[in-house]
Every structure is written in C-alpha cells, then in structure tokens.
Amino acid sequence: MKVAFATTDGEHINAHFGWARLLSVYEVTPEGYRLVEHHTFPTGTEDGNEDKLVPKLEFLKTHPDCKIVYVAAIGGSAAARLVNQGVMPVKSRSEADPISATLDHLVRTLQGNPPPWLRKALGTKPAFTED
Numbered sequence: 277m278k279v280a281f282a283t284t285d286g287e288h289i290n291a292h293f294g295w296a297r298l299l300s301v302y303e304v305t306p307e308g309y310r311l312v313e314h315h316t317f318p319t320g321t322e323d324g325n326e327d328k329l330v331p332k333l334e335f336l337k338t339h340p341d342c343k344i345v346y347v348a349a350i351g352g353s354a355a356a357r358l359v360n361q362g363v364m365p366v367k368s369r370s371e372a373d374p375i376s377a378t379l380d381h382l383v384r385t386l387q388g389n390p391p392p393w394l395r396k397a398l399g400t401k402p403a404f405t406e407d
Contacts, residue, residue, distance in 0.1 A: 277398055278312060278342040279304050279382065280363075281375050286314055289368035289375060293350040293358075294328050301339055302379060306386040312339070329354050336363055343397040344380060349359045364397045 281289050282296035290297065301312040318332050336342050339375075344364045348371045355365045368378070385394060 277304055278302065278335065278339050278340070279379070280342050280345045281378075282347040283375065284343065287375060288371060289346045289373045289378065290348050290371035293332065293345065293347040293354050293365065296347075298331065299332065299335065299345075300375065301342060302375075304379060304382050304386065308383055328355060332359060334359060336361065344394075346375075352389065364393065380394070 279302050281300045282291035282293050283289060283298050283300055283303075284291050284296075284297065286300055288305050297317050299315050299317075302309045302313065316337055317335075332399065336345070340362075342363060344366055345358060346366050346368055348368055350358075350365050358365045385391070390398065
C-alpha cells in the first residue's frame with residue numbers, strides 16, 4: 277500500500293492537508309518501506325477556498341493504492357472528500373512526529389494483526405483461526 281504525508285520538510289508530519297505544499301508518498305509493506313515521490317504543489321494552492329483541495333485530491337488519484345494520508349491537521353470537508361475517495365486521513369500526535377518513525381510503526385503493524393481501521397483501509401479482513 278502507499279501512504280502519503282503532508283509535510284513542510286519531507287521529514288515530519290507537520291502540514292495541514294489543505295495548506296500543504298508537499299506530499300511525500302511511500303510504498304509500505306510488511307518487509308519495509310521506500311519513498312515513491314515528493315510532490316510539490318505550486319504556490320497559491322495552499323490557502324484560500326475549497327479549490328486548494330482539488331490539486332491534492334487529484335494528485336492522490338494518480339496513486340490509487342494510496343490508502344492513508346497523515347496530516348498535522350485537516351478540515352471536515354477535506355477529510356470527507358478523502359474518505360469518499362477511499363483515503364483514510366490520520367492526524368499526527370504532534371508536528372514533531374517524524375515520518376520515518378510512523379513508517380517504522382506501520383511496518384511493524386503490518387507484520388502483526390493490524391487494527392480494524394487499517395484492515396479497512398487495506399481492504400482486508402481479519403485472519404481467524406479455527407479451533
């Protein structure tokens with residue numbers, strides 16, 4: 277699966293989704309992760325009205341297997357539009373949260389039994405064992 281991060285520096289989850297000038301996209305598997313791309317949005321798409329969301333939503337459509345976007349903050353309208361597009365917005369605990377630590381945590385989670393929200397994002401069902 278792919279995961280995107282709203283960031284100002286490519287290292288921390290520190291940007292509001294609507295105002296983000298940079299989305300970093302990573303491929304994440306149980307074996308690890310790799311950077312797919314850093315996508316920079318032109319000046320002028322980070323503030324104003326709802327139109328600022330369109331370039332970000334359109335960009336994410338070019339990565340249909342991007343199931344999660346980590347953000348420092350996100351408005352209700354943007355969150356709803358992401359969910360309608362099949363992308364789960366997740367808020368970071370703080371703007372100091374490193375992208376690498378979040379990726380490491382995702383890898384470990386994928387190696388085990390992912391929580392329901394992540395299984396839903398992945399489109400998988402929990403594994404049940406028969407007694």
